[in-house]
Amino acid sequence: xxxxxxxxxxxxxxxxxxxxxxxxxxxxxxxxxxxxxxxxxxxxxxxxxxxxxxxxxxxxxxxxxxxxxxxxxxxxxxxxxxxxxxxxxxxxxxxxxxxxxxxxxxxxxxxxxxxxxxxxxxxxxxxxxxxxxxxxxxxxxxxxxxxxxxxxxxxxxxxxxxxxxxxxxxxxxxxxxxxxxxxxxxxxxxxxxxxxxxxxxxxxxxxxxxxxxxxxxxxxxxxxxxxxxxxxxxxxxxxxxxxxxxxxxxxxxxxxxxxxxxxxxxxxxxxxxxxxxxxxxxxxxxxxxxxxxxxxxxxxxxxxxxxxxxxxxxxxxxxxxxxxxxxxxxxxxxxxxxxxxxxxxxxxxxxxxxxxxxxxxxxxxxxxxxxxxxxxxxxxxxxxxxxxxxxxxxxxxxxxxxxxxxxxxxxxxxxxxxxxxxxxxxxxxxxxxxxxxxxxxxxxxxxxxxxxxxxxxxxxxxxxxxxxxxxxxxxxxxxxxxxxxxxxxxxxxxxxxxxxxxxxxxxxxxxxxxxxxxxxxxxxxxxxxxxxxxxxxxxxxxxxxxxxxxxxxxxxxxxxxxxxxxxxxxxxxxxxxxxxxxxxxxxxxxxxxxxxxxxxxxxxxxxxxxxxxxxxxxxxxxxxxxxxxxxxxxxxxxxxxxxxxxxxxxxxxxxxxxxxxxxxxxxxxxxxxxxxxxxxxxxxxxxxxxxxxxxxxxxxxxxxxxxxxxxxxxxxxxxxxxxxxxxxxxxxxxxxxxxxxxxxxxxxxxxxxxxxxxxxxxxxxxxxxxxxxxxxxxxxxxxxxxx
Numbered sequence: 069x070x071x072x073x074x075x076x077x078x079x080x081x082x083x084x085x086x087x088x089x090x091x092x093x094x095x096x097x098x099x100x101x102x103x104x105x106x107x108x109x110x111x112x113x114x115x116x117x118x119x120x121x122x123x124x125x126x127x128x129x130x131x132x133x134x135x136x137x138x139x140x141x142x143x144x145x146x147x148x149x150x151x152x153x154x155x156x157x158x159x160x161x162x163x164x165x166x167x168x169x170x171x172x173x174x175x176x177x178x179x180x181x182x183x184x185x186x187x188x189x190x191x192x193x194x195x196x197x198x199x200x201x202x203x204x205x206x207x208x209x210x211x212x213x214x215x216x217x218x219x220x221x222x223x224x225x226x227x228x229x230x231x232x233x234x235x236x237x238x239x240x241x242x243x244x245x246x247x248x249x250x251x252x253x254x255x256x257x258x259x260x261x262x263x264x265x266x267x268x269x270x271x272x273x274x275x276x277x278x279x280x281x282x283x284x285x286x287x288x289x290x291x292x293x294x295x296x297x298x299x300x301x302x303x304x305x306x307x308x309x310x311x312x313x314x315x316x317x318x319x320x321x322x323x324x325x326x327x328x329x330x331x332x333x334x335x336x337x338x339x340x341x342x343x344x345x346x347x348x349x350x351x352x353x354x355x356x357x358x359x360x361x362x363x364x365x366x367x368x369x370x371x372x373x374x375x376x377x378x379x380x381x382x383x384x385x386x387x388x389x390x391x392x393x394x395x396x397x398x399x400x401x402x403x404x405x406x407x408x409x410x411x412x413x414x415x416x417x418x419x420x421x422x423x424x425x426x427x428x429x430x431x432x433x434x435x436x437x438x439x440x441x442x443x444x445x446x447x448x449x450x451x452x453x454x455x456x457x458x459x460x461x462x463x464x465x466x467x468x469x470x471x472x473x474x475x476x477x478x479x480x481x482x483x484x485x486x487x488x489x490x491x492x493x494x495x496x497x498x499x500x501x502x503x504x505x506x507x508x509x510x511x512x513x514x515x516x517x518x519x520x521x522x523x524x525x526x527x528x529x530x531x532x533x534x535x536x537x538x539x540x541x542x543x544x545x546x547x548x549x550x551x552x553x554x555x556x557x558x559x560x561x562x563x564x565x566x567x568x569x570x571x572x573x574x575x576x577x578x579x580x581x582x583x584x585x586x587x588x589x590x591x592x593x594x595x596x597x598x599x600x601x602x603x604x605x606x607x608x609x610x611x612x613x614x615x616x617x618x619x620x621x622x623x624x625x626x627x628x629x630x631x632x633x634x635x636x637x638x639x640x641x642x643x644x645x646x647x648x649x650x651x652x653x654x655x656x657x658x659x660x661x662x663x664x665x666x667x668x669x670x671x672x673x674x675x676x677x678x679x680x681x682x683x684x685x686x687x688x689x690x691x692x693x694x695x696x697x698x699x700x701x702x703x704x705x706x707x708x709x710x711x712x713x714x715x716x717x718x719x720x721x722x723x724x725x726x727x728x729x730x731x732x733x734x735x736x737x738x739x740x741x742x743x744x745x746x747x748x749x750x751x752x753x754x755x756x757x758x759x760x761x762x763x764x765x766x767x768x769x770x771x772x773x774x775x776x777x778x779x780x781x782x783x784x785x786x787x788x789x790x791x792x793x794x795x796x797x798x799x800x801x802x803x804x805x806x807x808x809x810x811x812x813x814x815x816x817x818x819x820x821x822x823x824x825x826x827x828x829x830x831x832x833x834x835x836x837x838x839x840x841x842x843x844x845x846x847x848x849x850x851x852x853x854x855x
Contacts, residue, residue: 069155069163071187071194072304075272076168077262078209080319081199084291086110086166088300092310099307102160106150112167115151118144119174119182123246126173126255127217130248131350133480142472146850148186155190163190164304171198172210172262173255175240180275196272197303199286200386200393202400203263203379204372206286210260212322212330216354217256220335222409223372225259230378236267251341251348263375266382284392292316303392311581321366324410329360329418331409336418346433356425362413369400371407376400435485465836466843470850477846485668485728488841490778492665493711493734504620504785506792510543518545519622520601522592522689524576524585525549527751528609529557529810531744533803534654535609536565537793541786542615543622544605547571548597550588552579556817557810564803572597589689598682605679606689612656612739613637613679614783622679625736633683634694634707636676636719637738638726640665643776648835650747650818652811654790656783659741663775664841665733670848672772674726677738692724710736739783742773746835747818750827754817768851770834777841 076082089096089103090110096103107115117129122137134140155163165187174180187194200206207226211219225242232238243258262268269281284303291299294315301308333356341348369376380400387393462470462478470478481487512518521544525532536547549562549571562573572595579587589606592598603622607613618624629635641663651658667673678693680686685701686694697705697720707719711732718730726732743749749770798804821827839847 069161069191069193071163071165071191072197073170073183073187073194074164074166074197074304075171075174077171077198077200078206078286079168079172079213080209081286081288081291082166082168083111084296084316085300085303088297088313089164089166089304091313092297095310096306097158097160099310100161101164101306102155102158102162103164103166104151104154106154107147107165108167110166111169112165113169114143114147115165115183115186116167116169116173118147119179119186121176121179121182124175124179124254125246125248126169127248127253127350128169130253133476135248139476142476144186146471146473148189152190162305169255171268172260175243175254175258175261177271177275180272184275194276194280196276196281197284198268198281199284199303200265200398201286202369202376202383202398203265204369204376204400207260207263207372207375208321208367208369212327214256215327215330215334216357217253217350218251218334218338218353219256220331220338221257221259222331223367223407224409226263227372227374227407229259230374235378236261236264236271239263249341249344249347251338251353264379264382265386266379269386282392283386283390285394285397287397288318292318323362323364324367325364325413326360326362327367328410328412329362329416330357332412332416332418333357333360333421336422340422340429346429348429349432349435352428352432356421360416360421364410364413367407367410368404370402370404373400373403374406463838463840463843465838466840466847469837470843470847474843474847474850477849478843481842481846486845488664488667488845490664490666492731502785503788506789507541507543507619507621507623510545510623512545515600516602517597517600519543519603519605520546520548520597521605521607522548522589522598523550523606523608524588525551525558525562525609526553526584527556527558529554529561529807530650530652530814531609531655532558532561532565532810533794533797533807534656534790535612536570537797538612538656538786538790540570541789541793542613542620544613546597546601548574548592548595550574550576550584550591552576552584556813557806560806561803561810564800564806565797568800568803585691589691592689601682603679604682604689605677606691607637607677607738610655610741610744611639611677612741612783614640614737614739615735616733616737616782617735620786628735629708629712631706632708632712633681633685633705634719635679635736636693636707636709636715636726636730637679637736638674638676638710638731638733639672639740640733640737640780641673641773641775642739642741642743642780643774644743644746644749644834645776647744648746650745650751650814654787655741655744656739656790657787659744660779660781660784661776662739662778662780664778666731667841667845668728668731669845670772671725672848673775674731675724676726693719695722697721710734739780743770746831747821748814749834750821750831751814751817753830754821754827767830767833767837770837771839771844771851772848774834774837775841775844 087110093103113128117134120126120129122140125135129135134143211223229235229238239259239261243254244252246252246254272281292315294312296313297310337348340346383398387395387398461482462475510518521539551559551562565571566573576584576588581587598604615621615625617628642659643661645659645661647658663673676692680694685698685705687696687698688694705716705720706714707716709715709726709730709732711734713732715730718727753766
């Protein structure tokens, strides 16, 4: 097996390549290429954090809690173990790892040697790939990223080193000593040493061997076009025909005046942090910088032509040595007058903004101090006590099964704002047991299709009729359902429901692209049932829209948000509730234990699906939401959360989960029964998923989804009217026949999987795992799939 390590250098370009590799994972794996997931979902930051020198605490390690050498060692062991397991499962010919931080932030020979040592057990055939551009252009893309992390030195930092005999070493010497509490990080405040591309090659080849480094030209215009996939294929030596990538708008360079503002603001904040009285989280720091944004002309690369000329001879030699480097694309920009820092405009004074923000900094310090105090003390040499191997608060079962990283997470959560709890909102579930009354029939104008659900199914026969009956009872008028690869009677049930005039069924067996689900959603946009809808909902058969106001209908909810065009229906994740055997009982009746309402981590818990008014505001339906905002609709869209509160600013263009600011369940939520019974989980594990067909659904998925601590019975008020509608459906002999056939198929499949040792062991592990909500959060955060 060959390993190819992509080290950047440009962050935005690397992100684009990583997203393409992520989207093509399935196709690549089928061609013997593994784009690893365990070191990070896309950008392999866990790999980077695992190999930095213990005393070189970068901003990522600091923000993610791997501050001490002991915690970093646990991370390194976990990365090595999980990467080895991933390679063993896939057995690829080529393993691709990618993190732009590897190229711009690894500063010492020892860090490179540590990276090689981590990879050597997998293979000794290791190549290094980097994408280069003219040094001035690359610096002008890196400089804003450093500013957003806290850099307070201008471009004079690099320009002042151009006469140094050894630019690389001179740049390294500008890095301040690591002092996270004071906001001092080498890769942020230090000069960009890696602009010396020849020395970059020499350093990496000194560790990985002569000829191990391959440089490629960076063509941003091509990388953001529909030819981006070809660029990635050429750069990584990938097989042909792995599909196109959606074109994107090229990044817009930031205004020079804003960069000056950021630098001045950073300088003021760093002077405050130097007093060691406050902690400023990176998220809040970046927010401060965004708040002072102004528009204007960017810095022209030609104004840094001195930098380009400093390395011109080296670059010419590198172009000759590296086939992937193209001379035309490495050519420097036309010389302009030497750079001078732009005026920040409008009489900008950073100290005034700082004074206005002190109260936010004070509040953030209270929250951050508790979670980082022990680590900072250890880093500053104020304690010699090693971290406890097992937190005394862990339950015996958790202590036996949780890996060290999960135990560390548990200890941090005890004093963290991310600790889960159920104290959110105003509704007391126990008071909502009274049954809803039947809703009057909805009358639609001629040609209108009303409230329409579009969804995808694969082998869901036992659950379809309840799901259809439930949503018809709360005011859904029609359904557009796509299926692929079904064996259990799903197709026949849907075809019969279509014949009865209750839904529309489409065959999706010939799907193409990244997933069957997205292929179906793209096709749905041209269907009359969607074109003539009032409201469109995209949900799956294991998701139930739970209206928690009025008489529990969509009309009751919509009457409370008359101006809304989009609704983020947040998941409430329901666990298996101790139900191990698959049976023909209502899902909404069997499973009533769920995740706490306040649970910002892991990221899946506050995911949402969308209900949106069909006004043409978006050009695409994606898994969680409509996307591609139509020009001219910026002021016509209003997003609300499950409590009816405006969250437009947060969700108008992207995002698929709620934040601490936008979470709400008071009026509507989406009950997500991802597991159902433990036997149902086995069957789901065996068939895969609609969206991410390349992912295995093993114990990791169970840990993330089996929330069985808190009780929510609000949806059970619907049971009488659901049973009435379900009885009406089952009165049809053909429908009842295929429903019974589906039950028998799933019962037989469960018995078959019990007889398989691998699945029986998964069943045993799942049903014996007993975690508190905080233990589950800690464990989920330590899993491979978490970025």
